[in-house]
Amino acid sequence: GQNIDQPTEMTATEGAIVQINCTYQTSGFNGLFWYQQHAGEAPTFLSYNVLDGLEEKGRFSSFLSRSKGYSYLLLKELQMKDSASYLCAVNTNAGKSTFGDGTTLTVKP
């Protein structure tokens, strides 16, 4: 089976930087995704890592270490609209995506 762990809640200040961690245990790993979900809305794709290293996309970056079963999502220059749930999802060779329970980020002024 698969185990995906992320913190339940985080709070940060507008303009700051926050790092959301995700650890996983899986067989047949074939990629890790981050999705953002605002309250009452559908999750939307943020980033994808399949090789070790950092992927940068504007204010958002995602890092992966396959040997450690570890990823993080880095959000810079936080804005109020970044308050949302952030979901870590692991893909397997079978094409299945398994999600963590999500990290609820609250950005305060």
Added chain:
Amino acid sequence: KAGVTQTPRYLIKTRGQQVTLSCSPISGHRSVSWYQQTPGQGLQFLFEYFSETQRNKGNFPGRFSGRQFSNSRSEMNVSTLELGDSALYLCASSLTRDPGANVLTFGAGSRLTVL
């Protein structure tokens, strides 16, 4: 182009009834996955369909079933509803089953309340 469309958006049922939810994927997307989302359990995988065949199944009882049609539209059915089935049911489509390209696009969900 149109996104993933789920109907109905909201519905209320009573215990013992059955419900059918519908999902129309993005045009050209052949893979459709279903997830159950609850505050306590997060996003739980139900099943995935590709080319009208169920390819993966999560750990849900047999009361949960689904199917996919030749136009890639999918339905899921829950029979003998229980209070614990109250949840947001999300459908997601993707272009292929290739994990590298398997970015999921989610619909807005169907919120089911069982009384």
